[in-house]
Amino acid sequence: MFELKSVKVREARSEDVMAIHELNLQALNYDYPLDSTRDRLESILRKPNCVILVACHDGQVIGYVQGDILEASYTAPMVKIEALAVNADQRHLGVGRLLMRSVEQWARQQGVDDILLNSGEERTEAHRFYSAIGYERGKKEVHFTKHMQSN
Numbered sequence: 001m002f003e004l005k006s007v008k009v010r011e012a013r014s015e016d017v018m019a020i021h022e023l024n025l026q027a028l029n030y031d032y033p034l035d036s037t038r039d040r041l042e043s044i045l046r047k048p049n050c051v052i053l054v055a056c057h058d059g060q061v062i063g064y065v066q067g068d069i070l071e072a073s074y075t076a077p078m079v080k081i082e083a084l085a086v087n088a089d090q091r092h093l094g095v096g097r098l099l100m101r102s103v104e105q106w107a108r109q110q111g112v113d114d115i116l117l118n119s120g121e122e123r124t125e126a127h128r129f130y131s132a133i134g135y136e137r138g139k140k141e142v143h144f145t146k147h148m149q150s151n
Helices: 014-028 034-045 093-110 124-132
Strands: 008-011 050-055 058-071 075-086 112-115
Touching: 008 093, 014 050, 014 058, 014 075, 034 112, 050 093, 058 093, 075 093, 075 124, 093 112
Parallel strands: 075 112
Antiparallel strands: 008 050, 050 058, 058 075
């Protein structure tokens, strides 16, 4: 039987790459190559203004959250949640809530009071989760991207 008190949250390590890659695919629908995930993870782990926290149960990574400190000239620094993913078999058991509390604690330790996150319009279950843990909907925005080809 799964008990939340047996879940431990820690900072991610390089050897967590396969679990993070699988969570990205399964929970977030991001089919990003494993080698590229490894490169990104290594880069993120070296940055003091970024954190990836993993939730572990019986030695297995079952979820993760990534937060980055954003700074802009028009607002106080805030932490942006880049990803929150929990294994499908462990959803609705408190793992996501535990990860969010953990990244909120990290933000406070960094002297940051506000957290920002974006969630796809179609992810209504995630929206209910974020509302339930105290997040409020912000202004509506339109997301633009541009792929810049390398020379």
